[in-house]
Amino acid sequence: MAFVNAYLTEEEKEKFREAKVLDPRWRSPKYCLEPTTWTVDEENKIALLNCGVANRDEHWKKTFALIYKQIDNEHLIELTLIEKCPDYLTEKKLREKYNVKAVTKWEVFDYKMPEMLKNKISQEELFEILENALTGYEINGKPDKKYSFKALIQDRK
Numbered sequence: 001m002a003f004v005n006a007y008l009t010e011e012e013k014e015k016f017r018e019a020k021v022l023d024p025r026w027r028s029p030k031y032c033l034e035p036t037t038w039t040v041d042e043e044n045k046i047a048l049l050n051c052g053v054a055n056r057d058e059h060w061k062k063t064f065a066l067i068y069k070q071i072d073n074e075h076l077i078e079l080t081l082i083e084k085c086p087d088y089l090t091e092k093k094l095r096e097k098y099n100v101k102a103v104t105k106w107e108v109f110d111y112k113m114p115e116m117l118k119n120k121i122s123q124e125e126l127f128e129i130l131e132n133a134l135t136g137y138e139i140n141g142k143p144d145k146k147y148s149f150k151a152l153i154q155d156r157k
Helices: 010-021 090-098 123-137
Strands: 003-007 036-039 046-053 061-068 077-083 102-112 148-156
Touching: 036 123, 046 123, 061 123, 077 090, 090 102, 090 148, 102 123, 123 148
Parallel strands: 102 148
Antiparallel strands: 003 036, 036 046, 046 061, 061 077, 077 102
């Protein structure tokens, strides 16, 4: 999978508007996603969107949306992730192992998968997709920056 950070085209933005994709932080028709950037694997039609923080008191929990194959609410996986920075020695070993300049770990605090996807994607597949997407997302998902980066997933459970 080749995830890259990109700006959405006007056509892609229109698909979000038409589908009224709910922001996973609020889950209310009043708040729909209106992304301008995403981390996307166009070949496999999978995209990761950083939705931000749902609760300022728990600012370390970041909300992401993973769009799987189709832009609509039935193909949106809601994710709550916590970024974990490895200690210096561990990060150094991981940088050498993956031949990158930076490594981060993401803890999967929680996720909600739509019913129609539960039989299509196992937890292991989801975490593999997520790890690849977060590696493409790099530090901040900005399309104009490129880093030498590796993201790792750890399940809280």
